[in-house]
Amino acid sequence: MANAESKVALVTGANKGIGLAIVGQLADLGYTVLLGARDAARGAEAVASISRQGRDVRFQLIDITDADSVARAAADIEREFGRLDALVNNAGLKLEWHPSPPSQCTMDLVRQTYETNVFGTMSIILAMLPLVRRSDAGRIVNVSSGLGSIGLAKTPNTPFNLKPMLSYSTSKTAVNALTVQFANELRDTPIKVNAADPGYTATDMTFHDSARTPDMAARPIVRLATLPADGPSGGFFDESGVVPW
Numbered sequence: 637m638a639n640a641e642s643k644v645a646l647v648t649g650a651n652k653g654i655g656l657a658i659v660g661q662l663a664d665l666g667y668t669v670l671l672g673a674r675d676a677a678r679g680a681e682a683v684a685s686i687s688r689q690g691r692d693v694r695f696q697l698i699d700i701t702d703a704d705s706v707a708r709a710a711a712d713i714e715r716e717f718g719r720l721d722a723l724v725n726n727a728g729l730k731l732e733w734h735p736s737p738p739s740q741c742t743m744d745l746v747r748q749t750y751e752t753n754v755f756g757t758m759s760i761i762l763a764m765l766p767l768v769r770r771s772d773a774g775r776i777v778n779v780s781s782g783l784g785s786i787g788l789a790k791t792p793n794t795p796f797n798l799k800p801m802l803s804y805s806t807s808k809t810a811v812n813a814l815t816v817q818f819a820n821e822l823r824d825t826p827i828k829v830n831a832a833d834p835g836y837t838a839t840d841m842t843f844h845d846s847a848r849t850p851d852m853a854a855r856p857i858v859r860l861a862t863l864p865a866d867g868p869s870g871g872f873f874d875e876s877g878v879v880p881w
């Protein structure tokens with residue numbers, strides 16, 4: 637059992653990269669953290685790599701594209717904790733690498749990307765929301781990307797304008813849109829729903845092509861997962877503040 641005082645967080649896609657860093661930071665804040673991974677061996681290895689004295693990190697099997705897996709995970713959390721204080725929708729994939737002109741994208745690529753980034757994220761929120769509602773101060777953070785910002789994509793000579801990616805970028809735009817939809821519905825509850833841009837970070841997704849570390853990328857996400865009662869909801873933020881839609 638978790639300490640009765642400790643908050644419970646679930647982070648999806650947390651066996652590596654930014655998700656693993658989010659788990660470590662939430663655990664250091666005293667959360668009981670469920671490290672979500674779709675593969676049992678990779679998940680167990682990640683839990684072992686991040687566990688140390690004072691951290692309560694536990695493996696949670698969850699494939700966000702598999703309805704049975706999502707339902708089983710919700711049932712596991714319900715049975716063990718009866719609530720969820722923070723849900724971090726971090727699992728995602730990017731199947732394009734720039735230059736990636738939209739006209740050369742395929743529908744197969746779009747469908748695969750949306751299956752995880754959009755439909756997977758939606759299905760997790762739908763399955764976990766009853767548990768988040770039982771928290772005194774539920775927080776939902778959807779990990780988006782600056783590439784999902786239409787405002788940045790329309791700003792000339794920015795990386796967002798110069799690196800079109802039909803499937804990934806528009807999937808993250810949809811993540812931003814679904815963030816607002818849930819935030820609006822929940823506006824009269826204590827629950828806050830926000831989207832986060834971690835910034836361009838050295839992970840497997842970027843072939844480690846950045847000086848930005850997963851720990852740096854995790855900070856704005858953890859800030860949104862631990863917002864105080866007077867914090868914002870229905871917004872899109874990076875470490876510097878508001879990101880344009």
Ligand SMILES: NC(=O)c1ccc[n+]([C@@H]2O[C@H](COP(=O)([O-])OP(=O)(O)OC[C@H]3O[C@@H](n4cnc5c(N)ncnc54)[C@H](OP(=O)(O)O)[C@@H]3O)[C@@H](O)[C@H]2O)c1
Pocket residue numbers: 648649650651652653654655673674675678698699700701725726727728729730752756779780781782833834835836837838839840841842
């Ligand atoms: N890195 C960047 O520069 C950057 C920038 C902006 C936004 N982001 C976003 O940040 C998040 C984390 O990305 P990252 O850079 O840490 O990527 P990463 O190292 O590739 O990690 C992605 C994680 O998502 C998991 N995942 C993928 N599909 C899944 C599924 N169906 N069910 C459960 N887990 C699944 C992966 O699991 P497996 O190991 O089993 O594949 C992995 O744990 C993503 O949403 C990404 O779009 C990243």
